Each structure stands twice: as structure tokens, then as C-alpha cells.
Amino acid sequence: MNDSSTSRASTPPAVSGGSPKPVDDQMLVRRAQRGDLDAFDQLIQRYQERIYSAIYHMTANHEDANDLAQETFIKAYRALPSYKGDASFFTWLYRIAVNKTLNFLRQRKNRVHMSLNDLDAQTENDPALVSLISEKTPRREINLAELQEKLNAAMLKLSDTHRMVVTLHDIQGLPHDEIARIMDCNEGTVRSRLYYARQQLQAYLAEFLT
Numbered sequence: 001m002n003d004s005s006t007s008r009a010s011t012p013p014a015v016s017g018g019s020p021k022p023v024d025d026q027m028l029v030r031r032a033q034r035g036d037l038d039a040f041d042q043l044i045q046r047y048q049e050r051i052y053s054a055i056y057h058m059t060a061n062h063e064d065a066n067d068l069a070q071e072t073f074i075k076a077y078r079a080l081p082s083y084k085g086d087a088s089f090f091t092w093l094y095r096i097a098v099n100k101t102l103n104f105l106r107q108r109k110n111r112v113h114m115s116l117n118d119l120d121a122q123t124e125n126d127p128a129l130v131s132l133i134s135e136k137t138p139r140r141e142i143n144l145a146e147l148q149e150k151l152n153a154a155m156l157k158l159s160d161t162h163r164m165v166v167t168l169h170d171i172q173g174l175p176h177d178e179i180a181r182i183m184d185c186n187e188g189t190v191r192s193r194l195y196y197a198r199q200q201l202q203a204y205l206a207e208f209l210t
Helices: 003-010 025-033 037-059 062-082 089-111 121-125 127-132 144-157 160-171 176-183 187-209
Strands: none
Touching: 025 037, 025 062, 025 089, 037 062, 037 089, 037 160, 062 089, 089 160, 089 176, 144 160, 144 187, 160 176, 160 187, 176 187
16 A cells, blocks of 8 residues: 555545534523623524514514613523523513513503504515405405505504414414413413404404405
């Protein structure tokens, strides 16, 4: 065997490239609990869009949603020492966001209003909206901006808890069991609230869609 073949035989195989595996939430939480701000920043980046979206669909106001999302992450960071991992970080964080938003809405009860200038383009893709404009809908060619206004106005007529369950399930796409953990109730309650909320939305929009 010559030197070149020996060299080739002893050369280790090349390692294929690829992006590193994302760090799981629990590891990031443990690092953040030890004071690692970069770890908590990764958690913020991972969930800030979903938290903001959930709050926005509850408040129908961009500024309020931004403020409440920021307050949610501030409270989460301060409460990290008390997080024991009984629920997933995702569920725990959503519960903070839900409670903050519901408290805010109770305080804002007498001044809720909606503006066409504050409509979110994402509304066009919401499952709740899509279900209301099926191919069989007589007025499916209706002006989207007007429909967005009506849908948001109808959402604001729901109670806070019913609006929250529609937001979490129909807009955020969370399963019933996850919503039950977030809202601290059983799955049967989630299903009944969702059914009632959908019935109410259909009733509010019936005249507009026929």
C-alpha cells in the first residue's frame, strides 16, 4: 500500500452541512432563569408575532396590541423564577397574554371603538373570515374592506371570553386542549364557548351576507 492510499484511508469522512437544530423552549427558559438575556430574546423572537396577533384580534388596535405584547414579555421575564415547567412555556406565556388582555378590555369596556384605518391585512386570511365567505355566499364579491369592518365590529360585540376563544381557535389555530390550559377551563367549556361565539357571529353578520 503506498503513502497516498494510506493518507486517503485515514482521512475522516466529510460532515454534511445544514442548519443547527433549534434549541427547545425548556433549555432556553433554564438559561434565561440563570440570567441569560440572549436566551430570553430568542424566546421573544420565537413567539412575539403570535402573541401580538392574538392580542390584536382581541383589541382591534395596533398600539394596544404592541403595548400589551411588550407588557406580556416583561411580566414573563419577571415571573421566570416561578416557572416550574408544569405547562409548556408556550401555554404559560399565552396565559399571561390572555389575562393581561382580558384585564385591559375590562378597563376599556366603555371606550371600545373600531376604525377602518386600523384594519389588519391579515384579516383577509383569517379562517373565521374565510368560513363566512364561502363559494355559496350570495355576496362573495363584496368589498373586502367593508366586510373587514363588519367582521371586526361583530367580533367586538362578543364577550371578552368568547372573542378570546374564537381568536385562539379560529385565527391562531390552537387545539381545544391547548386553549383549555391557556384559559384555565375544561375542553367542554372551550367547545361550548366556541359554538356560541360562532352562532353569534353568524347572527351579527346574517343581514350583511344575505
